[in-house]
Amino acid sequence: MRIHSLSAEQALASLNSSAAGLDASEAARRLAEYGANYLEEVERQHLLLRFAQEFTHFFAIILWIGAVLAFVAEHFDPGQGMARLGVAIVGVVIINGIFSFWQEYKAERAVEALRQLLPQKVKALRAGEIVGLLASELVPGDIVLLEEGDFVPADCRLTEVFGLRVNLSTVTGESLAKARTAESSSEESPLQARNVVLAGTSVVSGQGRGVVYATGMRTEFGRIAHLTQTAGETVSPLQREIARLSRIVAGLATGMGVLLFFAGQAMGLPAWENLLFAIGIIVANVPEGLLPTVTLSLAMATQRMARRNALVRHLPAVEALGSTTVICSDKTGTLTQNRMSVQRLWIGGAFMPRSDLPTRAHVLQEHRQLFINAALCHNLKAVEEAGRQALHGDPMEIALAEIGREIAGDLAAFSRIDEIPFDTDRKRMSVLAETPHGRMLYCKGALESVLTSCRFIHLDAGLAPLDPAARTRLLAAQDEMAGAGLRVLAFAHRAVDEAGSPGDEQDMILAGLIGLEDPPRAEVPDAIARCHAAGIRIIMVTGDHPRTGVAIARQIGLLRSEQPLVVDGEQLRLMSPTQLQLALDAPEILFARVAAEQKMRIVEALKKKGEIVAVTGDGVNDAPALKTADIGIAMGISGTDVAKEAADLILLDDNFASIVAAIEEGRAVFENIRKFLTYILSSNIPELVPYLAFVLFRIPLPLTIIQILAVDLGTDMLPALALGAEKPDPAVMQRPPRAPNERLLSWGLIARAYLFLGVLEAAAAMLAFFFVLDAAGWHYGQLLDRFDPVYLQATSACLATIVVMQVINVFLCRHPRRSLLACGFGGNGYLWLGIVAELAVIVLILYTPSGNWLFGTAAIGGTTWLLAIACAALMCVLEELRKLSIRQTRGA
Numbered sequence: 042m043r044i045h046s047l048s049a050e051q052a053l054a055s056l057n058s059s060a061a062g063l064d065a066s067e068a069a070r071r072l073a074e075y076g077a078n079y080l081e082e083v084e085r086q087h088l089l090l091r092f093a094q095e096f097t098h099f100f101a102i103i104l105w106i107g108a109v110l111a112f113v114a115e116h117f118d119p120g121q122g123m124a125r126l127g128v129a130i131v132g133v134v135i136i137n138g139i140f141s142f143w144q145e146y147k148a149e150r151a152v153e154a155l156r157q158l159l160p161q162k163v164k165a166l167r168a169g170e171i172v173g174l175l176a177s178e179l180v181p182g183d184i185v186l187l188e189e190g191d192f193v194p195a196d197c198r199l200t201e202v203f204g205l206r207v208n209l210s211t212v213t214g215e216s217l218a219k220a221r222t223a224e225s226s227s228e229e230s231p232l233q234a235r236n237v238v239l240a241g242t243s244v245v246s247g248q249g250r251g252v253v254y255a256t257g258m259r260t261e262f263g264r265i266a267h268l269t270q271t272a273g274e275t276v277s278p279l280q281r282e283i284a285r286l287s288r289i290v291a292g293l294a295t296g297m298g299v300l301l302f303f304a305g306q307a308m309g310l311p312a313w314e315n316l317l318f319a320i321g322i323i324v325a326n327v328p329e330g331l332l333p334t335v336t337l338s339l340a341m342a343t344q345r346m347a348r349r350n351a352l353v354r355h356l357p358a359v360e361a362l363g364s365t366t367v368i369c370s371d372k373t374g375t376l377t378q379n380r381m382s383v384q385r386l387w388i389g390g391a392f393m394p395r396s397d398l399p400t401r402a403h404v405l406q407e408h409r410q411l412f413i414n415a416a417l418c419h420n421l422k423a424v425e426e427a428g429r430q431a432l433h434g435d436p437m438e439i440a441l442a443e444i445g446r447e448i449a450g451d452l453a454a455f456s457r458i459d460e461i462p463f464d465t466d467r468k469r470m471s472v473l474a475e476t477p478h479g480r481m482l483y484c485k486g487a488l489e490s491v492l493t494s495c496r497f498i499h500l501d502a503g504l505a506p507l508d509p510a511a512r513t514r515l516l517a518a519q520d521e522m523a524g525a526g527l528r529v530l531a532f533a534h535r536a537v538d539e540a541g542s543p544g545d546e547q548d549m550i551l552a553g554l555i556g557l558e559d560p561p562r563a564e565v566p567d568a569i570a571r572c573h574a575a576g577i578r579i580i581m582v583t584g585d586h587p588r589t590g591v592a593i594a595r596q597i598g599l600l601r602s603e604q605p606l607v608v609d610g611e612q613l614r615l616m617s618p619t620q621l622q623l624a625l626d627a628p629e630i631l632f633a634r635v636a637a638e639q640k641m642r643i644v645e646a647l648k649k650k651g652e653i654v655a656v657t658g659d660g661v662n663d664a665p666a667l668k669t670a671d672i673g674i675a676m677g678i679s680g681t682d683v684a685k686e687a688a689d690l691i692l693l694d695d696n697f698a699s700i701v702a703a704i705e706e707g708r709a710v711f712e713n714i715r716k717f718l719t720y721i722l723s724s725n726i727p728e729l730v731p732y733l734a735f736v737l738f739r740i741p742l743p744l745t746i747i748q749i750l751a752v753d754l755g756t757d758m759l760p761a762l763a764l765g766a767e768k769p770d771p772a773v774m775q776r777p778p779r780a781p782n783e784r785l786l787s788w789g790l791i792a793r794a795y796l797f798l799g800v801l802e803a804a805a806a807m808l809a810f811f812f813v814l815d816a817a818g819w820h821y822g823q824l825l826d827r828f829d830p831v832y833l834q835a836t837s838a839c840l841a842t843i844v845v846m847q848v849i850n851v852f853l854c855r856h857p858r859r860s861l862l863a864c865g866f867g868g869n870g871y872l873w874l875g876i877v878a879e880l881a882v883i884v885l886i887l888y889t890p891s892g893n894w895l896f897g898t899a900a901i902g903g904t905t906w907l908l909a910i911a912c913a914a915l916m917c918v919l920e921e922l923r924k925l926s927i928r929q930t931r932g933a
Contacts, residue, residue, distance in 0.1 A: 045228065049223055078194065161194065184200070188244060189420070189462065190244065193241065197252060197253050199250070200251055206220050290327065295323055308736065352690065353689070358689035366576070375676070377560060388405075388552070389499070412449040414483040416452055417445070418532075419442050421439060454476065495507050499550055518554055533551045562698070566597045571701055574774060577704070591633075606630045607632075609633050610632075622650055625643075654671050655700065656669075659680040664684055709770070720757070720847070722794035723847070724757055727805075744843075748898070763871035798853070801915075805913070812905065827897070
C-alpha cells in the first residue's frame, strides 16, 4: 500500500517506527542493511582521460612537435645528438604533465576536503531525544524535523505540519512553493501527494516532522534523470585570461621559430642545423610551468582562506574575489555579533529600560499579554542540553522568548495550536494558542506591518482606540529606538473563538514595542576601513528599520556623510531598473526593510553598471541573489542549506571581516601569477639571445636546447612555483580593484621581463660564455667541436650564470616596485626550498658524469662562479635603482 495513502499513525506502524523515532541499536541495524543515505555521484570524466589531457594542451602539442622534428632530424642525419634531444623533450612533456595532473588532483581533493567541513546535518528524533545527525546516517523509520531553509534529506511521509511550504523544482520542475499537510492523500504518485516531501527539495517556510521511508538511490530523486544532469563548469576571468595568454605565448614562440628557420635558410645555414635552431627558439619561449603554477596558486589560496574562515566551494571564485568592486552585505550576524539582547521597551505609553524590569513587576503584570506573546510567538526549537531545556534558533527570538518567560512566569497551561510563519512579504508572524482564558492570537513583527491589523492600543489607563495621535506616538517611539541602533518589534494580540485561525489578524490590540540591541562586531570597523582603502564599496542591505540600519552603519564607519541615500523596500518596489541604477550612483546608499527577493534586483542593477558584485545571504530567499552575484557568500553558522548550495564562498564564522580576508587572498592570486610570469619570462631572453648570436654572428652555439630545458623544467620550475604560493602583499588592500579588462601579460610586465631583467641576464650569460672561451685562447671565427672540453665548459658557464641570475631574480620578482630589503627574504619557506633544489640540480648537471652526458656539460672553476655572482649582484643593484626611480616618480 502506498505510504501517502495511510494515516500518519499507519505510516509509522508500516515502517516499524513510532512518533519517538528509532532507538540507536535499531538505527545502526538498518544503516547496515539499507546503506548510507547518499546519492551516487554524477559520472565524471574518467581519471585516465583527465590525465591524458595534461599531454594534449597547447604548450604540450608544441613540445611534441619539437620532439618529433628532433627524431626526424636524427633519422636523416644521425650522430648529431638529435635523438637525445627528442628524448629530453618527451621527458619534459611527461614530467610536466604528471606534475600538472598531480597538482590539479591535489587542489581538487583539497577543495573537496574543505567542503566536508560543512556536511549536511539534520535534526532527528532517536528514542524521543532530538539529536543532530549527518544526513548520510538517516535510515527508513527515522523521524526528521524540518524547518525553513533546510534541504529535505530523504523521502519522508509528513506526520506533523505547521505552515510548511516546499520548493519541488529539483524534482518536478515547478518553481512555485507548494503547501504540505499531514493528512492522508489519495493521489496515485508520491510526486503529487501533499503529505510527502522528497529528497533534494527544500523547505521554503514553516516547519514539520516526517518519517523517512526511502533513502539514497531508493528515493524519487535517485530514480529520475535529474541525477545524470550536471551543470557546466563556470569559466572565470582568470581561466579565460590564462587560455588567451597560452595562445599568445605559444603562437609567438611557434611564429618566431618558423620565421627564424626561414631566415637561417636564407643565410645558407645547413638544414638540420637550422631545424635545431628553430626548435631551440620554440622551446626557449614556451613557459611550461604556467599551468601548474596557476593551479598551485589557486589551491594555496583556498587553503589560506579556509584558515581565515572562508570556505571556497568553486575554485574559480578565488581569483574572481580579487576583482570585487562592491559588497552587498546583510547587517545581522555579518556586520553585527548576532547576539541579541532586549535593551528598551515601550509599554503603557512610555519607555522603560531593560534594567528597570525587576522593579516594575506590578506594572508589568498589567501588560502580561505582551510577554506571553514574546514567549510563545517564535520558531525556536527546545532541546535538552546538560539536563535542562535550551532554545535553539534565531538569536533575536531567543532573547524575546527568554524575557517573555522571565516576566510572564509559568506558561505550562499555554499551548500553541497553529501558526503562520514569518515571511519577508508580510513582515510578521502569528501564532494561535490555547490558554486558560480561551484561544488567543499572538502576532509580532515590524510596526508598520502589525499596525495595519490593530484597532486598539494597551496603555496604562487601559484599552484605547488606535487613533492618529496614538499612531504618531508609536511611530515616534520606534524612530527614537531605531535611531539608537535598536531593532524594534511590535506585539499585538486578540481573543478568538474555537473556529479562529492564525489568519484572523484584524481588530487586534497593540501591546507595545520591544527594542533589541545587536552590537557591531569589534573587527568590522577596521575591515570596512580596509575596504574603503582598497576601493571597494560596501552597501548594507537589511530587513531592519532604516534608522536602525543607519545607526549601525554610522557606528561601524560605513556611512560618513550627513545625508546618505536610504531606500526602503517599498521605494525599491516602485523604482524602475533605470531609476535604481541612477540611485546607485549616490556616494553612500543603504537599503532597509528590503525583502530577500529584492536583493537580486540590486545585484542585477550593480552588474549592469559594470561592477563585480559580492553579496551575502543566509536564507532560502537569498539564493537567487547569491546565484546572480559574481560572488555569492553564504553564512556557515546561520545560513540555510539552500543558501550554502547557491554560494561560491561560505563564511565559517559569519563574519564580514572574513570576506575582506578572502578578497585579499583573491587579489594575491593574480599578483602571484604575474610574479611567476615576470620570473619565467625573464629567463626566456638569455635562452633566446644565444641562438640569435649563433645565427647572426656565426659563433659556437652558447646554449644547447637540452640546457634550455634544464633551466625551464629543472632549475626554474620550483622557485617559480614558490612565487605562486606567496602570501598577500600587505599593500594589496591599499590599491583599487583590478579592472575586469586588465591583462595578466601587461606591457609593463613585458618591458620589465624582456627588455630589462632578461637583457641583463642575457648579457651576463654571454659574458660568462666568452670569458671561458677567451681564457682558453679561442678567437673569433674558430670552429669548436660540440664535444670539445672548452666548448662544454663555455656552455656550462652560460647555463650556470643563467641559474645564478635567476636565484637573485626570484627575490627581485616578489614585488614590482618595493625594495628587496623592504620585502625581506622570509615569509615564504617554499622559496628557499626552491632555491636549494635549483642549486642542487645545477650542481648535479655540472659535476656528475650522468649530468655531463645528458646535458652536454663540464665542470667549471671557481672564477666563473664568482663572475656569475658579480653579475647577479650588479643586476640586483640596477633593479633596485629602477624600483627607486619608479617609487620617486609615483610619489612625486
